[in-house]
Amino acid sequence: MKIVYSDRHRSHDPQTFIHRGSLVKSPERPERADILLSSAVAAGHEAIEANRTGGLALTRVHTARYLDFLENGINEWIALPNAGPEIVPNTHPNRFASHYASHIIARAGFHQADTACPVGRGTWAAARSSVDIALNVGDLIARGQRHAYGLCRPPGHHACTEMAWGFCYLNNVAVLAESMRMSGAERVAILDIDIHHGNGTQQIFYERPDVLTVSVHADPDRFPVFFSGYADEFGSGAGEGFNVNLPLEHGSDDAAFVDAIAAGMRKVEDFGPDVLLIALGLDAYRGDPLSVFEVTTNGFRQAAETIGAFNEPIAILQEGGYPCPELGENLVAFLDAIDG
Ligand SMILES: [Zn+2]
DSSP: OEEEEOGGGGGOOOOOOEETTEEOOOSOOTHHHHHHHHHHHHTTOEEEEOOOOOOHHHHHHSOHHHHHHHHHHHHHHHTSTTOOSSBOOSOOOOTTOOOOOOSHHHHHHHHBOSTTOOBOTTHHHHHHHHHHHHHHHHHHHHTTOSEEEEOOSSOOTTOBTTBBBTTBSSOHHHHHHHHHHHTTOSOEEEEEOSSSOOHHHHHHHTTOSSEEEEEEEEOGGGSTTOSSOOTTOOOOGGGTTOEEEEEEOTTOOHHHHHHHHHHHHHHHHHHOOSEEEEEEOOTTBTTSTTOOSOBOHHHHHHHHHHHHTOSSOEEEEEOOOOSOTTHHHHHHHHHHHHHO
């Protein structure tokens, strides 16, 4: 399979992550992409460096004030007296808020959902290159590849129209879906198999009938992102019926994971999309530092066989999956099985 990557992700190396009250090293670090790329290349997949892309689809998915915050906010931040090197919010608009304020501290609170998405000097360049990777994968599909993979880093599926969240800044899979719609695909389906709910992707397309969003993930009642991902979220307005959440119990094994993916694929087949986009998290793995599932390498292989039976083109974009000895092996098992 052709795999698209970029070295520009390295400029994003987040130093701040507050976990249960302690400042710890973010698991979303450059090493992740190194492991994934070297494993895929060693397994014989063809690596292609991403070209720069235009930003039209990006501006249709994310708001102008949010893109400006991500690109330029750091300059305002580091000019503050005693500022740290990364934008980390310490105040958030809560449900009683009434205004968008102009101060960079207020904008940080407005646009960053949590402390897992600090914005440093190199964050914009890396996030933008991650979108380039997604759009380059779309180009490969448009030129006739049946399957293609994008090694997106940072990941994207938690990013909302104007909010960074959970290691994500720009929603790569949403931008690719929008770009494919703009270039003629009538219907696009997104299947997200990261262990966390694809909440940003859901929010972006929640009122639209042209992009089906399906997410298989751990029950959010006791797991991030907590506030969405429940089975009763179906979409709204014209989008009603075009959002599907398949939450699974913590401790779920290969059989439960693959069954849910098969159920998701039946929704995809019913929808009849021109193209299927896979938001591929590998954090359902039982050895992942964040995982609460018992999915094995063979589970990813079976999941990919189930997905790979689909008859239309499949674009796969990387989401989560954190450093552990089997991270690369899990990616290779998935990609090989997609190709059959
Ligand atoms: Zn995840």
